[in-house]
Amino acid sequence: MIPLVFYVLLASAMFAIGLYGLLTQRNGIKLMMCIEILLNSAIINLVAFSAYLPNVNGQVFALFAIALAAAEAAIGFAIMIALYRLYGTIELDNINALRW
Amino acid sequence: MLTGLVMVMVLLGLRLKNKNIQGYLALAGLAAALLLAIGADRTTGPIFFGTVEVDPLSQFFKVVFISVSLIVVLAGLSRYKDSPAQDEFYILLLLATIGMMVVSSAVDLLTLWVGFELASLSTYAMAAFDRERKNLEAAMKYFIFGSVSSATMLFGFSLLYGLTGTTKIAEVAAASMEMMGPATLVALLFVVAGFGFKMALVPFHMWAPDTYEGSPTIVTAFLAAGSKKMGFVAAFKVIFIALLALRMEWFMAFAVLVALTMTLGNIVAIWQNSVKRMLAYSSVAYAGYIAIAFVVVGAVNNGGFDIDVALGGIAGSLMLILGHAFSKAGAFIAVAVVGYMVLREGKENSDDIEHYAGLGRRAPITAFCMLIFLFSLSGIPPMAVFWGKLMVFMSAIHAGLVWLAVLAVLNSALSLAYYLRVIMYMYMKEPAGEKILEPRGYVLAMVVALVAVFYIGLFPQAFVDFAYSAAAVLLH
Numbered sequence: 042m043i044p045l046v047f048y049v050l051l052a053s054a055m056f057a058i059g060l061y062g063l064l065t066q067r068n069g070i071k072l073m074m075c076i077e078i079l080l081n082s083a084i085i086n087l088v089a090f091s092a093y094l095p096n097v098n099g100q101v102f103a104l105f106a107i108a109l110a111a112a113e114a115a116i117g118f119a120i121m122i123a124l125y126r127l128y129g130t131i132e133l134d135n136i137n138a139l140r141w
Numbered sequence: 142m143l144t145g146l147v148m149v150m151v152l153l154g155l156r157l158k159n160k161n162i163q164g165y166l167a168l169a170g171l172a173a174a175l176l177l178a179i180g181a182d183r184t185t186g187p188i189f190f191g192t193v194e195v196d197p198l199s200q201f202f203k204v205v206f207i208s209v210s211l212i213v214v215l216a217g218l219s220r221y222k223d224s225p226a227q228d229e230f231y232i233l234l235l236l237a238t239i240g241m242m243v244v245s246s247a248v249d250l251l252t253l254w255v256g257f258e259l260a261s262l263s264t265y266a267m268a269a270f271d272r273e274r275k276n277l278e279a280a281m282k283y284f285i286f287g288s289v290s291s292a293t294m295l296f297g298f299s300l301l302y303g304l305t306g307t308t309k310i311a312e313v314a315a316a317s318m319e320m321m322g323p324a325t326l327v328a329l330l331f332v333v334a335g336f337g338f339k340m341a342l343v344p345f346h347m348w349a350p351d352t353y354e355g356s357p358t359i360v361t362a363f364l365a366a367g368s369k370k371m372g373f374v375a376a377f378k379v380i381f382i383a384l385l386a387l388r389m390e391w392f393m394a395f396a397v398l399v400a401l402t403m404t405l406g407n408i409v410a411i412w413q414n415s416v417k418r419m420l421a422y423s424s425v426a427y428a429g430y431i432a433i434a435f436v437v438v439g440a441v442n443n444g445g446f447d448i449d450v451a452l453g454g455i456a457g458s459l460m461l462i463l464g465h466a467f468s469k470a471g472a473f474i475a476v477a478v479v480g481y482m483v484l485r486e487g488k489e490n491s492d493d494i495e496h497y498a499g500l501g502r503r504a505p506i507t508a509f510c511m512l513i514f515l516f517s518l519s520g521i522p523p524m525a526v527f528w529g530k531l532m533v534f535m536s537a538i539h540a541g542l543v544w545l546a547v548l549a550v551l552n553s554a555l556s557l558a559y560y561l562r563v564i565m566y567m568y569m570k571e572p573a574g575e576k577i578l579e580p581r582g583y584v585l586a587m588v589v590a591l592v593a594v595f596y597i598g599l600f601p602q603a604f605v606d607f608a609y610s611a612a613a614v615l616l617h
Contacts, residue, residue: 049303056296063289072285079292083299090303098308099299102251106295109258113288116265120284123269124277136278 048089055082069121069131073114080110168214171238175207191309192249198611201459202245202374205466208593209367210238212467212586216359216474219582220481230270234363237263241371250298250308253375254291257339261287264368268356279355286338286348294335300328310378332379339372342432343402346425350409353421354492358480361417362473365424366466373431373462377455380435381615392439396545399436403429403552411559417476417492419559420469423518426556427465430549433533434458438616440540448616450539455612456605457532463604464525464597468517471590475511478504478583486574497563499572504579508567510587515560517594520553525597528605 059078066072084103091099125131213234221227236259243256265287269280302308304325305316317325334345341349353361406426413419437454441447480491482504488496500508517524530553537546597604 052296052299059292063285069281076285076288076292079289080295083292083295086296086299086303090299090306094303094306096306098251099302102254102298102302102308105251105255109255109262112262113258113291116262117284117288120265120269120277120280123272124281127272127274127277133281136281 045089045093048085052082052086052089055079055085067132067134069124069133072133073117073121076117077110077114080106080113084110165218168211168218171207171211171214171235175204175211192252193243193246194248195246196611196614197607198374198377198614199242199246201463201607201611202370203242205370205463206238206241206245206367209363209370209466209470210234212470212474212590213359213363213367215586215589216362216477216583218585219580220357220359220477222582226270230267233263233267233270236260237267237363237368241367241374244371245374247375247378248310250301250310250313250379253310253378254295254298257294257371257375258291260368260371261291261339264360264364267360267363268352270360271357275355276357279352282348283352283356286345290335290338290345293331293338297328297331297333297335300324300331304328329380333376336372336376336380340369340376340432341372341425341428342398343405343425343429344398346402346406346428349425350418350421353424354415354418358417358473358477358492361421362470362477365421365473366470369424369428370462370466373458376435377615381438392436392443395432395439396436396542399429399432400545400548401429402426402432403549407552407555407559410556413559414494415490415492416479416494416497416563417473419563420472420476423556423559424469426552427461427469427518429552430530430533431458431461431465433537433545433549436542436545437533437536437540440542447539450536451616452609452612453532454536454540455615456608457529457534457536459529459608459611460601460605461526461529461533463608464517464527464529464594467590467593467597468514468524468526471510471587471594472514472518474583474586474590475507475514478507478579478587481580481583482574482577485577494563494566496573497566498570500567502572503574503576506579506584507587510591511567512564513591513594515564517598519557519560523595523598525594525601527598528601532605 055078059075059082062075062078063072066075084106087099087103087106091097091103121131124136128136130136214231217227217230217234221230240256240258240260240263243259244253247253247256265280265284268283269276298308301313301317304320305313307313307316337345338348353365356364403426406422406424406429410419410422410426413422434454434457438451441451476492479496479500483491483496500511513524517526520527520530534546534549537543537549
């Protein structure tokens with residue numbers, strides 16, 4: 042059996058990659074992908090822990106998290122599509138009417 | 142039980158042909174839920190397999206959430222009258238309210254997160270509701286910051302689950318008290334960062350002014366007065382574990398964070414020309430005042446002060462949440478009236494302070510309500526916010542944090558500067574146009590908030606008792 046620590050390392054690496062992407066990317070779709078990576082890293086954690094613990098709470102939590110991540114993606118894409126219709130771009134650097 | 146009732150109202154609303162009725166239906170559902178929240182038995186045990194619990198704390202927050210969404214529905218009756226999408230507005234509003242109520246009752250990390258997401262997802266959609274340029278930009282920023290924060294929170298929860306083997310908040314607290322270590326600290330850091338976004342504490346506040354300025358104004362009222370308080374109830378439930386579990390000096394870091402939050406919020410608010418943005422920054426400052434309670438609890442836990450001090454601090458911040466919810470919601474609805482007035486004249490930048498010139502004569506009811514809400518927000522007695530500020534600042538002094546209390550009082554004085562500027566524009570300047578007819582829904586919403594602000598301010602005893610019994614739940 043693969044030791045637990047590898048799973049946690051994988052999840053942490055994914056979290057770091059997602060966070061790095063969020064800080065460096067400026068494209069709406071790429072940001073959404075980064076958010077999904079963040080959520081999935083947490084889901085991997087939950088499932089891995091649950092496999093090593095005597096209860097399935099983590100797996101139940103993971104199922105809820107997957108469903109909500111899908112709902113979140115749907116709302117996110119709806120907002121991005123509406124933005125694209127109005128601005129003709131989803132490069133977020135060009136969308137800056139609000140500041141200070 | 143409450144959520145079930147609201148749910149029925151939503152479903153009924155879906156089946157109706159006449160869409161104008163739905164607003165009234167939502168109103169009736171919320172009013173019934175409010176009565177239940179006030180009247181119902183305040184201490185049932187855990188229900189739904191021990192994931193949800195009704196206690197004074199949850200009931201206190203439910204009263205806040207339901208009243209805020211009641212006020213917003215009243216305003217929505219005018220704002221979205223005869224609009225084809227109004228059913229969606231009310232449904233999203235009610236769903237968000239349900240999500241917040243679930244959070245306030247949750248005793249399990251799973252329910253907490255699901256409720257949190259339900260409320261967040263509905264409010265993302267509400268922020269983009271009018272699909273104008275500013276709306277969409279605001280919604281986009283809110284969505285990105287919000288979903289990153291909930292992902293961060295989920296990551297923290299997953300680590301907590303891995304470390305303690307349970308998702309029940311109380312058991313997590315007990316287990317992490319036993320095996321304190323760097324891993325628990327990291328997990329809690331993720332959780333605190335996640336909540337920090339929702340509460341708009343510095344340095345996680347960047348999204349708040351943009352989102353509050355860009356969203357439709359009555360949605361802003363809901364975000365500032367409702368959704369943000371959800372961050373606080375979640376934080377009260379979870380961060381307190383951290384505070385009680387960690388017997389370290391890290392609460393000083395939190396004290397610095399709180400001090401920065403209120404000072405930055407107030408100072409930046411001073412040079413805003415958009416009234417909406419000014420109120421948004423003042424809302425950031427309020428997050429700082431409310432979060433003083435966390436610092437007080439940390440200090441009490443660390444320095445061996447009396448537990449009553451901590452109780453007073455939490456009760457004070459609950460009173461602050463209550464007063465701020467009504468005052469801020471009312472103030473934003475007054476801004477919405479001005480926006481409506483400006484739009485009818487076909488001018489741009491509806492929330493610019495220039496449009497408030499002579500409002501006392503152009504829209505007397507709105508101007509008077511705005512005056513009261515702004516006085517209340519600056520903490521002048523006998524309005525609602527005064528008692529909350531008094532209790533929080535006193536508890537800070539009792540916990541030996543005199544510098545923090547002094548800073549908070551100075552900040553309150555500073556906030557008067559920018560509130561008075563608006564009041565001066567409303568009453569001292571020449572009107573820029575004709576007197577207008579104020580829409581009935583808005584007026585009703587403002588009057589409800591006004592009555593609440595005065596009632597809480599003049600007869601605070603019942604509310605203070607309620608707040609104390611709610612605070613006792615956290616410190617049992």
